[in-house]
Amino acid sequence: MKRRTALALMATLPFASLVRAQSTEGFQPLLEKADALDSLKAVIVSVDGREVASRAYHGASLSGSTNIKSASKSIVSALVGMAIDRKILDGTDQPIASVLRTDFPSGPDPRLERVTIGNLLSMKSGLERMSGPNYGRWVSSRNWVRMALGSGFAGEPGGGMLYSTGSTHLLSAILTKASGRSTLALARDWFSPLDGFSIGAWERDPQGIYLGGNQMAMTARSLLAFGELYRRGGVTPDGDRLLSQTWIDQSWVQRTNSVFNGDGYGYCWFIKDMAGEKVYYAWGYGGQMLYIVPSKKLSVVMTSREDAPSARTGYRDQLHGLMSDIISAA
Numbered sequence: 001m002k003r004r005t006a007l008a009l010m011a012t013l014p015f016a017s018l019v020r021a022q023s024t025e026g027f028q029p030l031l032e033k034a035d036a037l038d039s040l041k042a043v044i045v046s047v048d049g050r051e052v053a054s055r056a057y058h059g060a061s062l063s064g065s066t067n068i069k070s071a072s073k074s075i076v077s078a079l080v081g082m083a084i085d086r087k088i089l090d091g092t093d094q095p096i097a098s099v100l101r102t103d104f105p106s107g108p109d110p111r112l113e114r115v116t117i118g119n120l121l122s123m124k125s126g127l128e129r130m131s132g133p134n135y136g137r138w139v140s141s142r143n144w145v146r147m148a149l150g151s152g153f154a155g156e157p158g159g160g161m162l163y164s165t166g167s168t169h170l171l172s173a174i175l176t177k178a179s180g181r182s183t184l185a186l187a188r189d190w191f192s193p194l195d196g197f198s199i200g201a202w203e204r205d206p207q208g209i210y211l212g213g214n215q216m217a218m219t220a221r222s223l224l225a226f227g228e229l230y231r232r233g234g235v236t237p238d239g240d241r242l243l244s245q246t247w248i249d250q251s252w253v254q255r256t257n258s259v260f261n262g263d264g265y266g267y268c269w270f271i272k273d274m275a276g277e278k279v280y281y282a283w284g285y286g287g288q289m290l291y292i293v294p295s296k297k298l299s300v301v302m303t304s305r306e307d308a309p310s311a312r313t314g315y316r317d318q319l320h321g322l323m324s325d326i327i328s329a330a
Contacts, residue, residue, distance in 0.1 A: 026329040026330075027052060028055075030322065030325050030329060031045075031055040032055070034055070034322055035058075037304075037322075039286065039287055039304045039315055040057045040058070040302065040303075041057055041060035041304055041305065042055070042056050042057065042062050042066075042220045042303045043057075044221065044224050044300065044301045045299075045326060046224060046227075046228060046300070047296070049232070049297075060303075062220060062221065063219060063221070064219065064220075065217045065219055066220065066288060066303040067217055067284075068216055068218050068223060068288040068303070069214055069215075069216075069284030069286060070165070070284040070288075071282040071283060072214060072215075072216035072218075072284065073168045073212075074269055074282040076172060076175075076183070076213055077121055077171075077251055078226070079183065079190070080174075080267075081244065081250075082242065083186075084247065085247065088178050089175075089178055092117050092118030092121065092267075093116050093117075093118060094116060094117050095114070095116055096116065096117060096119075096174060097112060097115075099177050100145070100173060100174060103145050103173070105146065105150035108149075111126060111157055114158075115127070117171070119158060120168065121171065121251075121267035122256055122265065122266065122267060123161045123256065123265065124158055124159060124160070124255070124256055125167050126157045126159055126162065127148065127151070127153055127167065128153065128162075129162050129163065129164040130144075130148050130151070130165055130166025130169070131163055131165045134151075142206055144169055144205040144206070144209070145169065145173045145207065147166075148166035148170055149170070151166075160256065160259075161256040161258065161265060165212070167213075168213030169205070169209070172211065172213075173212070176209050176210075182208070182209075183209070183212065184202055187199055190242065191226075193236050193240040194225055194226075194229055194240075194242060195225065195236070195238075196225035197225040198218070198219070199216060199218060199222075200216075200217035200218060200219075201217040202215065202216045220301045221301075223288075223290050223303075226290070227282075227290045227291075227292050227299040228299050229243065230243075231297065233248060234248055250266075250267060251268070252266050252271065252280050253267075254266055255267070258270060260311055261311070268282075270282070270283055272320075274324045275328045276327075277295050278293070279293050280292045283316070285309065286306045286308055286309070287304030287310040287316060287319055288302075288303055288304060289302040289303075289304075289319055289323075293327055298326070302323075
């Protein structure tokens, strides 16, 4: 009797409301089960631009700000694409020497002349890594740009992946020098038509250049708004084009493989098959995740504690598993 009553009630609902109810019902059990992940802070699921499920965990808030760590590398990549669209930068084949030559060390390694903007975006510059064991020494230096350029080469430009926040910080420096404006000012200006997108606190180096690819504060919904911009092909819900489809397509071309997990890597985006679908994702330390599944019109944000690793503990793989379940539910 109760089932017949429920069906009769559902029959009176508008179709859109019915779809919304069914979608939410499919995701909520997954989000409830995710409470077992101690580091998890928030999950938001959006289908075709509509938030269909969300949940905060362990005392966190959906409106709370999170250090999105290296997920911010994808935002720096978008700013590079916007600068190319605006002719501030020539393109991904542009040598970094055309902008950063004054920061080169004396008697520079000739390979510096061969490093391009595209090499930095794909982590194939060949420059010594400024992440991992070198990170603390790097951010303690007096000039992060010059140290990143002057610490030598661990590989060849265009060679294998050498994941480095130094590379994305050089992109921030290039944006600053080429435009004459800070990276934060560019982001606030160029993303201003995108409702819900906002960057909070963001660390700067001793020269005042915003740290490209780390230490950026953002809410989960702000990160979702950014992801939705990519899912929609660079156009806001109001129809404003902020980023070219060409740039998004180029960003999602696999150019190397991650040294962390073997996943593909484009221009500051990881690429992975999950639940039979192609997924593009941003990943920050601790488990700050933005997943985009174009085939399902699906965008998902997961934020986590920022003070614990996610790769070697298996936590990142647990988040990937949650995402696979969400894809299947969609």
